[in-house]
Amino acid sequence: MKRLKTIVAAAFALLVCSGAASAGGRLKVYTDLSDFSYLAEQIGKDKVSSENFVAPYQNPHFQEPKPSFIMKLSKADVFIEAGLELTKAWLQPIVEQSRNRDIVPGGKRHFYAYPGIDIIDVPDRKLTRFEGDVHPAGNPHYNYDPQAMLRVSVNIKDALAEADPANAAYYSANQAAWAAGYEKALARWRDAMAPWKGAKVVIYHSSLRYFAQRYGLDETGTVEPKPGVTPSGQYLSDLTEKMKAQGCRVILYDPWDAKKFVETLARNTGAVAVDISPAVGSPKTVASIEQRWDYTVGQVLEAFRKAGYGAAGGAAK
Numbered sequence: 204m205k206r207l208k209t210i211v212a213a214a215f216a217l218l219v220c221s222g223a224a225s226a227g228g229r230l231k232v233y234t235d236l237s238d239f240s241y242l243a244e245q246i247g248k249d250k251v252s253s254e255n256f257v258a259p260y261q262n263p264h265f266q267e268p269k270p271s272f273i274m275k276l277s278k279a280d281v282f283i284e285a286g287l288e289l290t291k292a293w294l295q296p297i298v299e300q301s302r303n304r305d306i307v308p309g310g311k312r313h314f315y316a317y318p319g320i321d322i323i324d325v326p327d328r329k330l331t332r333f334e335g336d337v338h339p340a341g342n343p344h345y346n347y348d349p350q351a352m353l354r355v356s357v358n359i360k361d362a363l364a365e366a367d368p369a370n371a372a373y374y375s376a377n378q379a380a381w382a383a384g385y386e387k388a389l390a391r392w393r394d395a396m397a398p399w400k401g402a403k404v405v406i407y408h409s410s411l412r413y414f415a416q417r418y419g420l421d422e423t424g425t426v427e428p429k430p431g432v433t434p435s436g437q438y439l440s441d442l443t444e445k446m447k448a449q450g451c452r453v454i455l456y457d458p459w460d461a462k463k464f465v466e467t468l469a470r471n472t473g474a475v476a477v478d479i480s481p482a483v484g485s486p487k488t489v490a491s492i493e494q495r496w497d498y499t500v501g502q503v504l505e506a507f508r509k510a511g512y513g514a515a516g517g518a519a520k
């Protein structure tokens with residue numbers, strides 16, 4: 204009888220070990236975006252190992268999945284993704300092939316990072332693939348809004364706590380500590396951007412619309428006629444005229460955007476074009492979300508200065 208009890212106890216211990224914390228005691232968290240894996244590390248610390256599938260210097264809509272992703276996902280304890288079809292086209296098939304039922308949408312270890320965030324550009328009708336728009340469920344780039352990352356950190360904390368309730372208090376305390384520091388940084392960026400409300404910018408992809416709207420920048424247009432669609436010569440020439448008419452002399456782009464269109468527009472309008480940091484890890488010197496906005500705000504302010512914008516009122520003169 205005693206022997207049976209020992210066997211049952213050992214089997215139970217095994218079951219517990221093979222549950223939530225299976226990566227050498229750490230919860231194995233996978234994400235699509237590096238911003239999310241960064242936050243999972245800040246909140247999970249020594250209880251979590253996290254890894255992202257989207258290379259931060261590549262366009263998240265279009266990536267080549269590696270076969271190793273399937274093996275990793277098959278052993279994932281938690282999967283957190285941006286959702287809104289940001290990475291669905293190439294990542295969803297990989298998630299399904301992993302045969303890990305818990306991490307497919309609807310599974311108990313699958314989480315989206317956007318609940319509670321105001322999603323912009325939600326279409327008022329169903330778009331079809333033939334229209335070429337890569338944002339059929341609304342603008343999925345809410346990680347370009349510095350303020351929204353606070354909510355993302357809460358969502359990631361909730362995901363970790365749900366997957367690993369024994370450490371829920373630990374995750375809550377770490378999230379609160381991270382958020383306290385981040386809120387100070389948010390105030391710094393808000394102060395730095397405040398004089399530039401109404402400053403006119405062209406953005407390449409509508410990813411940057413979240414950033415522009417957060418700080419009240421005035422979007423003259425996008426280099427892409429629709430998200431993911433290459434501009435025609437006629438479209439660019441119309442945009443050139445619009446920039447000249449409005450006095451817009453700043454273009455903001457993601458590092459993977461087609462430089463030839465940016466350069467043509469800049470040459471024809473006399474505009475200053477700068478890249479921004481699209482995610483933690485791009486450029487390589489950006490090692491945190493705070494550094495991501497320090498870099499981006501720095502680039503934008505430098506562009507305003509070079510363009511000869513006036514700070515009072517922000518708009519170009």
Ligand SMILES: [Zn+2]
Nearest residue numbers: 264337410430
């Ligand atoms: Zn997009």
